[in-house]
Amino acid sequence: MISKLKPTVQRNAVPDDWLITESNTEFLEKHKCPETLADLKESDVVIWVDPLDGTSEYTQGFLERVTVLIGIAINDRAVAGVIHQPYYKAESGDVGRTIWGLKGYGTGGILPVSPPSDRFLVTTTRSHSNVIVQSALDALAPDEVLRVGGAGYKVLQLLEGKAHAYVFASAGCKKWDTCAPEAVLEANGGTLTDMLGRHYRYGKDVRFPNSSGVLGTVAGVSHDDILSKIPDSVKQAMKQD
Numbered sequence: 001m002i003s004k005l006k007p008t009v010q011r012n013a014v015p016d017d018w019l020i021t022e023s024n025t026e027f028l029e030k031h032k033c034p035e036t037l038a039d040l041k042e043s044d045v046v047i048w049v050d051p052l053d054g055t056s057e058y059t060q061g062f063l064e065r066v067t068v069l070i071g072i073a074i075n076d077r078a079v080a081g082v083i084h085q086p087y088y089k090a091e092s093g094d095v096g097r098t099i100w101g102l103k104g105y106g107t108g109g110i111l112p113v114s115p116p117s118d119r120f121l122v123t124t125t126r127s128h129s130n131v132i133v134q135s136a137l138d139a140l141a142p143d144e145v146l147r148v149g150g151a152g153y154k155v156l157q158l159l160e161g162k163a164h165a166y167v168f169a170s171a172g173c174k175k176w177d178t179c180a181p182e183a184v185l186e187a188n189g190g191t192l193t194d195m196l197g198r199h200y201r202y203g204k205d206v207r208f209p210n211s212s213g214v215l216g217t218v219a220g221v222s223h224d225d226i227l228s229k230i231p232d233s234v235k236q237a238m239k240q241d
C-alpha cells in the first residue's frame with residue numbers, strides 16, 4: 001500500500017519537523033486503497049515536483065495562477081497528484097487551497113463543475129505562444145480562448161467549468177508540469193495526453209521535456225473528437241520535436 005512506502009528523503013536537506021513519516025490512520029480506516037495500488041513496490045513509484053508552476057505569472061503578479069505540483073507516477077503512468085494554490089482567495093476569506101486526485105478514487109479539495117453546454121471554451125498559454133500553438137487553436141474554432149499561465153492552473157480551470165479543453169501545441173512543458181495535473185484531471189474523468197493522443201510516461205528514466213505538447217479535456221468532452229480536429233501539420237510538428 002502507498003501508506004507503507006518509506007521514500008528515501010535527504011533528511012539533512014529539510015528540518016525534521018517538516019517531515020511527516022506517519023501515515024494518517026484515521027483516513028486509512030475510512031478509505032480503502034484502490035486494488036490496483038495494493039501491492040506496490042517502492043521502485044515502481046516516481047514523484048514529480050514543481051515547487052512553483054507559473055513562474056512567469058508569479059513574476060508578473062498573477063498570483064492566483066501559481067501552483068505547487070506534486071505528481072505520483074506508478075510504473076510510468078501518472079496516478080495521483082496534488083495541485084496546491086497558495087494564493088487562492090476563497091469567498092470565506094481563507095487564502096490557499098489544496099486539490100488532489102487519485103485515479104480510480106476521485107478528487108478532493110474542489111467541487112468540479114461542468115463547463116457550459118452552449119459554448120466551446122479553450123484554455124491555453126499566455127506567455128509561450130507561437131504559430132503552431134495558434135493554428136491548433138484556430139482549427140478548434142472555440143467561442144472563446146482563455147490565455148492564462150501555469151499547467152496546474154489550466155487544469156483547475158477545466159475542473160471549475162471555465163473551459164472544455166487545455167490546448168498547448170508546443171514543447172515547453174516538462175514532466176513535473178503535467179504529472180500532477182494529468183492525474184488530478186483523469187481522477188475526475190477527464191483526459192490529458194500529448195497532441196497526438198498519447199499519454200506521457202513518467203518513469204525515472206524519461207526525458208524531462210513534453211516534446212509533443214499538451215491536450216487536456218474535461219469529463220464529458222470527447223478527447224478523440226478534439227484530436228481529430230487538430231491539423232496534420234500541427235501533429236507533424238509535434239512528432240518532430
Ligand SMILES: Nc1ncnc2c1ncn2[C@@H]1O[C@H](COP(=O)(O)O)[C@@H](O)[C@H]1OP(=O)(O)O
Binds near residue numbers: 050053148150151
Ligand atoms: N517554453 C517554455 N519554457 C519553459 N517553461 C515552459 C515553457 N512553456 C511552458 N512551460 C512550463 O509549463 C507551464 C505551463 O505553460 P504556460 O504557462 O505557458 O501555459 C508553465 O507554467 C511553465 O512552467 P514553469 O512556470 O514552472 O516554468
Ligand SMILES: [Mg+2]
Binds near residue numbers: 050053054055151176
Ligand atoms: Mg512548471
